[in-house]
Amino acid sequence: MIPFTQEAGAALLEELSVDYPQLQKLNPEFVPVQHQGLFLEVEPGSEKFRLSCNTVAAAGRGLGMALSGESGQGHAPFDLLAVMLDVSRNFVPELSWLKRLFRRLALLGFNCVMLYTEDTYQLDGEPFFGYLRGGYTLEELRELDRTARRLGIELVGCIQTLGHLEQVLKWNRAYQPVTDTPRVLLADVPETGNLLRKMIGFWSQALSSRRIHIGMDEAHDFGRGRHQDLYGPADSFRLFSRHLARVAEICREYGLEPMIWSDMYFKINDPERFYRNSILPAEALREVPAGVRLVYWDYYNDRQEHYTDFIEGHRQFGRLPIVASGIWTWSKLWYDHHKTRSTVPPCVNACRQTGVRELIFTMWGDDGGFCHWESASAGLAFAAECVYHTEPDNTRIARRFKAVAAADYGLVTRISAMEGYHRLADGYEFRVRAAVLLYDDPLLRIALRGYRKAIPEVAAERHAVFLRLLEELKTAGSRSGEINLDLARAVLTALERKTYYHLELDAAWPVRDRKRLARLSREVLPELAAAIEAYAAELRREWLKAARPFGLEVQQIRLAGAIARARETALRIDEFLSGSIPTIPELEAAPEPPWPYEPIPYAQVATASSIL
Known part of the structure; x- marks a missing residue:
């Protein structure tokens, strides 16, 4: 979280005014307060309104509230409220589009953006990273980082360091030495370590945040390709933990704090490779590298008890997980409100109940990134409402959406009935x-x-x-x-x-x-x-x-x-x-x-x- 100061408030207002010049006329009086989580209160006045807040993100949501003519309080019991945007499935946004999105997210009260980039960034000495895919340069990411910080948003790299790397590994003449299977890096070889150092070093230089998401999800066939040919059958859990430990060590060398998707720990222990709650053996838990945060992702369930059980299942690792829900954009032509509405509230409520402090809303682009991404702003408004209020109010969301996106919330969500x-x-x-x-x-x-x-x-x-x-x-x-x-x-x-x-x-x-x-x-x-x-x-x-x-x-x-x-x-x-x-x-x-x-x-x- 970025604490609120008057200087930060002035920078926030200036940056938001690029897209929302009417904010300057509102003449807000910022009042810093101490509070847990993200807190704001908007009180109307005759010539200016009073905005009490404890973070820059809370101030942003307060300004969004004022834009919609509302007053009152909002409180999100979270320290991290993130949106993860998939920019690896063909849709690689221009910087101008991302900056507009950041401003909209600030007015909704989000304080973190993760850019999911499998190969869509340009590494020195690795010409096939981002090749004909629109990859971002170091300077472009630094520019985005500067804009995000003015908005109270922490920009975090979200990459892959084991699986989901088929976009790079398909250039087999260049990457055969680091290929285990067509989607998965080859563990236990120095060439892979050298590549990982370049990848992690790039993000260390690109962004001011010291967090990094290193992926490692859905690597179902790792160790079963060239690794098995070279070294014979390996114990899946120990191989996974050994590779993760090496990646985590590289992160520490660059002063970064890694997080991973947690599914592989549960799938490895499951004979059918399902991501379901299970009790891991004590010797397995001891192999989890210290300092690596686990992200429990679940976009599919509509029962609060399910999320609660899984969150509690992660406690065996000694710490509550970061939790990731979803704004449904993947494999969709239009934002899917039905699925978002049925899965986000039970997930958020389970996080409240169990004391989870860090929450991510993912926006994936599976199968080509062909969703009309602007329509998903309705899902972001809905998710923010679920976080800042215990009971979502469609009338309030519609007013906020009209003020922030200049769009008809009801119409956009009804179209999702396709x-x-x-x-x-x-x-x-x-x-x-x-x-x-x-x-x-x-x-x-x-x-x-x-x-x-x-x-x-x-x-x-x-x-x-x-x-x-x-x-x-x-x-x-x-x-x-x-x-x-x-x-x-x-x-x-x-x-x-x-x-x-x-x-x-x-x-x-x-x-x-x-x-x-x-x-x-x-x-x-x-x-x-x-x-x-x-x-x-x-x-x-x-x-x-x-x-x-x-x-x-x-x-x-x-x-x-x-x-x-x-x-x-x-x-x-x-x-x-x-x-x-x-x-x-x-x-x-x-x-x-x-x-x-x-x-x-x-x-x-x-x-x-x-x-x-």
């Missing part, structure tokens, strides 16, 4: 992802087949939702603040046409209804292709406004493929109708999957082939 959730008979919440529906091949229909095993009428149900959302957007403008409603319209139109195509094909193909099939090929599928093209144009416009161009090519390749496959489907139907082919084999393919199927990444629904 993500479908269905509670099955066994209690499982089955997910129907909008991105999966968009990319599902129109002839192979891989996702649709799997979805229908759980929800037979999924196409009709989703089609009705898309129509309803498009109807609501008819009276909205092109934008709501920085949130692009034209992008929402474009993708919803594509989704509506896609699900309508499925409904019509299901009605026409089994009986070979030639009239309906002709309409599909000559009207519906061309409309689908045009809608996807319109979405691609909006996505390009929004991406280049916010981020570096590297990575956009992935979405353009995917969308161009979706357009081509819609046109191919129309052509195949025409060929069938003309008699030049006797049938369409893809539509006759059997069997259907024997169980419900929830595909996530693009590669699982674009083709049944592993070659893509």
Whole structure:
């Protein structure tokens, strides 16, 4: 936490005024106070308002409160209130976009930002770090650090030092000596140690914070590739702890305090490699390096008791964990409010109950970073409300969101209904992802087949939702603040046409209804292709406004493929109708999957082939 001083308050006000010049007219009177956690109180006055606060972050939230015309108190019982932004999954924001985000986060009361960078930073002597990926330079990160500190925000590096390094290791001619498996670094060799020193040294120089997140999550196959070839089978726990100890020692050499995602400690002890609560043997606990903080991450559960149990399970390491919840942006076309709303409050309440003092909200970009990131500001406003108030108030959030983001909170969160959730008979919440529906091949229909095993009428149900959302957007403008409603319209139109195509094909193909099939090929599928093209144009416009161009090519390749496959489907139907082919084999393919199927990444629904 950065304590409040009058000098810090003046710097905060000056930095915020870049995007919010109206703050200067509010004429705040800052009053420093002593308090645990993050505390603020806004009291209106005739000519100026009084803002009592104990940290710069609390002052920022107080200014956000004043902008929305509110007064009263706010208290977050946390020392660290962080947002982790994934800038490694193709979407690498420009500095100007990040600075605007920092200012918005300051007005919401956050005091830390973590930049998740697998390879998107430029290391001296390592030309493939950030190569054609938009990697940040040392000076760029220092510039961001200066802006963040003026806003009361601690900027922290969040990297990987074991797994999740496939973006670098794929350059195998350069990185073969440090490769265990295609995603995991090779432990126990000096070449890996040299690379890690460069990585950690870079972040030590780039940022003023002495914290660093060194990752080490989901390295499920570590020690089972070249390491096993070189040294034979290894005890997973001891190998993991040995590698972590070496990374932690490098951190200490640079004066950094490391934290890691905690899942591997629990997975290693689990025969099925599940991240579930378990009691670790005493000898295993002794191998955990001193000074390494554990981050318990969980973005999926809606029961407070679950979070409480896991937090208590981490006590066996001798200290409460840092806890990470999620603002749901990954594998999404639009921020997912349903999932955020169902998982964030129980997590925050469990942290309050157990005395956790450090909380992170992650914003991942899995499968390409194609979410409309501006829409996730609604999730940030919601999460901040959950932290500073024991009971979230939608009216208060909407006022704050209007003041901070100049956008309609209700509309933005309602659009997120493009993500479908269905509670099955066994209690499982089955997910129907909008991105999966968009990319599902129109002839192979891989996702649709799997979805229908759980929800037979999924196409009709989703089609009705898309129509309803498009109807609501008819009276909205092109934008709501920085949130692009034209992008929402474009993708919803594509989704509506896609699900309508499925409904019509299901009605026409089994009986070979030639009239309906002709309409599909000559009207519906061309409309689908045009809608996807319109979405691609909006996505390009929004991406280049916010981020570096590297990575956009992935979405353009995917969308161009979706357009081509819609046109191919129309052509195949025409060929069938003309008699030049006797049938369409893809539509006759059997069997259907024997169980419900929830595909996530693009590669699982674009083709049944592993070659893509």
